[in-house]
Amino acid sequence: MGLLDDLAGAAPGATVTAADDDLTAYRDIGGPAGRFIAIAVPRSAEDVAAILRSCDARGVPVVPWGGGTNLSKALSPARRAVALDLKALDRITPDIAGMSVRAGAGATPDRIDRALARHGLRFHHDPWSRTSATVGGSLALNSAGCLYGGYGRIGDQVASLVVALADGTVIDVPGPGADGRGVTPATFIGTEGTMGVILEATFRVHRRPEAYRTLGFGFRSFRGLFEGLSDLEEGGLRPDSFIGGTVPRNVARLQPAADRAMMRALGIRCGLFAYFEGTEEAAAERSEAASALLSDHGRRMPQGYSDAWWPRRHVYFEGNPGAVGRSLSAHVRDLVIPPGRTMEAHARVEELAASLGLADMVSTTLFTSLDAFTVALYLGPGERDTEAFRAFEGGVVDMALDMGSVMRIHGYGSNFDPEVVRRALGGRFDGLMAAKRALDPNWTLNPGILLPDMGERGEGNA
Amino acid sequence: MTRDQRRGRKAPPIADALGRARRCASVECAYCRDGCPSFIIGSLETDSPRGKNRVLAATMEERGPGGPAVARAVMECALCGRCEEVCLADADPFTSIPGLRAERAASGERSPLEEPAKRALDDGTPFGAKDVSWADGLPPSGRWGYFPGCNVLANRPDLARIAVGVMRANGHGPVPLTEICCGSPVYNAGMLEAFERNAAGLIDLMARAGVRHVVVSCPGCLNVLENLFPPSRVEFLHISEYLSRHPPVRDGRRLAPRRVAYHDPCNLARKCGVIDEPRAVLAALGCEVVEFACHGREAVCCGGGGGLARVEPERSRALALRAVEEALGLGVDAIVTCCLTCRDRLAREADGRVEVSMIEDLLPAGGDGGREGCG
Numbered sequence: 001m002g003l004l005d006d007l008a009g010a011a012p013g014a015t016v017t018a019a020d021d022d023l024t025a026y027r028d029i030g031g032p033a034g035r036f037i038a039i040a041v042p043r044s045a046e047d048v049a050a051i052l053r054s055c056d057a058r059g060v061p062v063v064p065w066g067g068g069t070n071l072s073k074a075l076s077p078a079r080r081a082v083a084l085d086l087k088a089l090d091r092i093t094p095d096i097a098g099m100s101v102r103a104g105a106g107a108t109p110d111r112i113d114r115a116l117a118r119h120g121l122r123f124h125h126d127p128w129s130r131t132s133a134t135v136g137g138s139l140a141l142n143s144a145g146c147l148y149g150g151y152g153r154i155g156d157q158v159a160s161l162v163v164a165l166a167d168g169t170v171i172d173v174p175g176p177g178a179d180g181r182g183v184t185p186a187t188f189i190g191t192e193g194t195m196g197v198i199l200e201a202t203f204r205v206h207r208r209p210e211a212y213r214t215l216g217f218g219f220r221s222f223r224g225l226f227e228g229l230s231d232l233e234e235g236g237l238r239p240d241s242f243i244g245g246t247v248p249r250n251v252a253r254l255q256p257a258a259d260r261a262m263m264r265a266l267g268i269r270c271g272l273f274a275y276f277e278g279t280e281e282a283a284a285e286r287s288e289a290a291s292a293l294l295s296d297h298g299r300r301m302p303q304g305y306s307d308a309w310w311p312r313r314h315v316y317f318e319g320n321p322g323a324v325g326r327s328l329s330a331h332v333r334d335l336v337i338p339p340g341r342t343m344e345a346h347a348r349v350e351e352l353a354a355s356l357g358l359a360d361m362v363s364t365t366l367f368t369s370l371d372a373f374t375v376a377l378y379l380g381p382g383e384r385d386t387e388a389f390r391a392f393e394g395g396v397v398d399m400a401l402d403m404g405s406v407m408r409i410h411g412y413g414s415n416f417d418p419e420v421v422r423r424a425l426g427g428r429f430d431g432l433m434a435a436k437r438a439l440d441p442n443w444t445l446n447p448g449i450l451l452p453d454m455g456e457r458g459e460g461n462a
Numbered sequence: 463m464t465r466d467q468r469r470g471r472k473a474p475p476i477a478d479a480l481g482r483a484r485r486c487a488s489v490e491c492a493y494c495r496d497g498c499p500s501f502i503i504g505s506l507e508t509d510s511p512r513g514k515n516r517v518l519a520a521t522m523e524e525r526g527p528g529g530p531a532v533a534r535a536v537m538e539c540a541l542c543g544r545c546e547e548v549c550l551a552d553a554d555p556f557t558s559i560p561g562l563r564a565e566r567a568a569s570g571e572r573s574p575l576e577e578p579a580k581r582a583l584d585d586g587t588p589f590g591a592k593d594v595s596w597a598d599g600l601p602p603s604g605r606w607g608y609f610p611g612c613n614v615l616a617n618r619p620d621l622a623r624i625a626v627g628v629m630r631a632n633g634h635g636p637v638p639l640t641e642i643c644c645g646s647p648v649y650n651a652g653m654l655e656a657f658e659r660n661a662a663g664l665i666d667l668m669a670r671a672g673v674r675h676v677v678v679s680c681p682g683c684l685n686v687l688e689n690l691f692p693p694s695r696v697e698f699l700h701i702s703e704y705l706s707r708h709p710p711v712r713d714g715r716r717l718a719p720r721r722v723a724y725h726d727p728c729n730l731a732r733k734c735g736v737i738d739e740p741r742a743v744l745a746a747l748g749c750e751v752v753e754f755a756c757h758g759r760e761a762v763c764c765g766g767g768g769g770l771a772r773v774e775p776e777r778s779r780a781l782a783l784r785a786v787e788e789a790l791g792l793g794v795d796a797i798v799t800c801c802l803t804c805r806d807r808l809a810r811e812a813d814g815r816v817e818v819s820m821i822e823d824l825l826p827a828g829g830d831g832g833r834e835g836c837g
Contacts, residue, residue, distance in 0.1 A: 015504075015505065015506065017506070019508075019531075020531060021508050021517045021521070021530070021531035021534060021535070022506055022507075022508045024508075024516060024517050024520050024521065024531070025506070025507040025508040025510075025513035025514075025516050025517055026507050026508075039506065039507075041505045041506060067492060067495075068492055068507060069491070069492055085505070085506065085507070087505050088505040108496060110496065111496075111755075114755050115755075129491070129492070129493075131493055131495075131496035131548070132491060132492035132493055132495055132496060315493075315548075315550065
């Protein structure tokens with residue numbers, strides 16, 4: 001029996017396809033041509049278990065597929081594989097009294113938040129991809145979001161998981177079934193689908209804030225921004241969320257007219273949008289106090305401008321509208337840099353960009369927390385295949401490792417050379433390899449992602 | 463995109479449509495998947511706008527517009543416009559998909575959308591029948607016109623009677639505009655030249671009648687008249703907009719309150735920006751409006767848009783069923799909408815479990831919107 005028939009027979013509720021157009025749609029997101037031999041869309045945990053059992057027995061690798069945003073390039077496996085698209089597992093069950101929500105791997109943060117909003121609760125994972133990412137994928141990367149500074153990563157909100165292992169065994173973590181395996185949620189959170197397939201998660205949730213206030217400021221330099229934010233930190237006025245950074249010249253030229261006009265009017269090249277939540281009174285009070293501190297470093301934007309900007313934050317976090325998607329694409333590295341070394345990191349990035357002739361294309365950003373330092377390179381068509389681009393990417397990675405940074409906001413995936421990943425994982429590497437051998441001895445799940453591919457070559461590699 | 467920005471849009475030439483597909487393929491945002499009716503039911507990347515664009519970008523240049531992969535990408539779309547609201551790449555399927563359908567038609571590919579399109583052009587309606595008895599005695603010319611839409615003419619002429627009653631009661635006895643279809647089925651089929659010829663005929667008809675304001679019952683027709691016809695001085699109003707300006711209150715008494723879920727038709731809410739007006743009418747009628755999780759500009763298609771019901775009937779039904787089940791979960795007395803296509807699809811799947819009404823059905827009896835004798 002062929003693979004497709006086998007999968008379709010084992011998981012009758014699933015959609016299983018190897019049609020040309022389906023493979024094309026997945027291939028172009030996931031990686032080079034021919035990476036996927038079939039696509040499976042299960043509609044139940046039983047379907048997932050059956051598909052995994054079949055693939056594991058045949059030695060066919062499986063790539064768990066969430067929102068397909070592919071930020072970590074974890075959808076580009078080392079061997080030909082079955083894409084296990086989990087988006088149909090999207091059931092959301094709020095437990096209002098228990099202040100928690102159970103969500104299928106395919107549910108998006110936006111849908112979960114909407115389900116909670118009716119009850120005055122909020123889901124505290126708010127990434128730029130809130131309508132497109134799935135919580136399964138977000139957990140696999142342990143991603144941050146707009147509320148990272150105040151509430152941490154998505155993994156910090158997990159109470160328990162339901163996970164399917166490579167051999168099709170479904171376990172509760174923690175809970176019955178996990179006994180004796182030595183696994184915890186941390187085994188599966190942030191390990192990029194290499195240890196198991198997250199089927200469902202129970203998250204702790206919080207009350208929705210009564211009100212919020214926004215604050216927009218412009219600065220002449222990144223230093224002004226950093227010093228302003230540092231003052232807020234010291235003054236106990238850290239915003240509940242913020243994004244602040246430089247706007248490269250090539251992006252500035254393509255920005256929406258209102259944004260260009262604002263930059264011109266304030267004479268700035270660096271902007272900050274901050275968000276304060278709480279009661280109406282408290283949010284207003286903190287916002288105004290923060291404004292007073294920031295005024296030493298920059299100029300305040302009109303309230304209406306920051307109020308209009310904030311609801312569109314996800315689009316800006318994804319990439320400046322007007323630039324990305326029309327003529328530029330953003331290549332982003334999210335680093336974790338100790339705040340004491342932020343200015344050094346900024347200076348090194350600027351120096352590197354200038355030495356490669358990329359000064360007009362690079363932005364540095366602080367995102368929801370003083371330690372979340374993002375470097376973005378905005379490139380036009382064809383500019384990616386250049387020596388300068390490769391040198392810049394390598395230079396940023398070297399700098400990050402040199403400064404003790406852990407690049408993990410959007411995972412490792414196949415973004416990095418395996419040796420780079422090994423260095424970045426440091427002492428965790430051996431433990432992860434041991435866990436992989438115990439949980440996925442055939443190296444079925446996401447081979448070559450995060451950890452080197454040590455698996456047997458099955459028919460998936462034929 | 464604002465109502466003004468949408469006016470007079472044309473389907474782009476094929477190169478442009480492909481360029482948009484390529485632009486989309488270079489962005490990995492996937493914002494478009496959320497709420498896409500095709501994706502909700504299919505769940506494969508290939509069913510999503512992003513997936514469709516990737517397939518188009520990868521296959522069309524090499525193999526042209528024929529073949530099953532391109533057919534799936536361009537035919538299985540409800541043209542609901544949900545993806546346009548969030549697209550970072552300006553992929554704009556509302557204009558590019560019909561452009562691609564046109565390319566397919568030109569290359570000799572047959573489509574299940576052709577037959578209704580030809581009937582619309584030949585008979586003035588894709589439904590094959592029209593009841594215009596309600597138009598007896600209406601003037602042949604005047605400032606106000608009434609465009610019921612082919613579906614109303616064929617299946618619910620009583621809605622036309624109600625609309626005309628309300629207009630007459632307000633002193634706006636309308637010119638009935640019933641001879642020519644707006645051309646929506648023609649546009650959906652990608653027969654763009656025929657669409658423009660048909661539009662010119664209808665524009666001429668309105669000009670000869672001297673109308674300056676046209677009340678439209680069908681949101682699909684309103685979308686076409688307002689957004690795809692060349693800009694003109696004629697003001698097009700949906701019946702719910704008209705009713706919101708002329709509240710249907712009868713002698714100051716309101717109807718008994720009812721808890722209703724209002725389903726926003728895509729053509730009305732997203733493409734024409736008519737969101738508050740139907741709710742205002744419902745409130746004036748004493749209804750408590752309960753919202754679907756996605757409503758207003760974010761509303762999800764009932765499955766009736768863009769010819770989807772003809773191309774993929776099962777998916778179309780599944781979408782309607784999904785909306786009905788959400789409404790049942792909201793514990794409402796009725797689902798109310800402003801589009802007869804939406805109503806019929808929802809009513810079929812509701813199968814008596816919950817009432818599904820047109821907003822006009824809730825108006826006080828008398829066919830005059832509650833203003834008997836005022837006109």
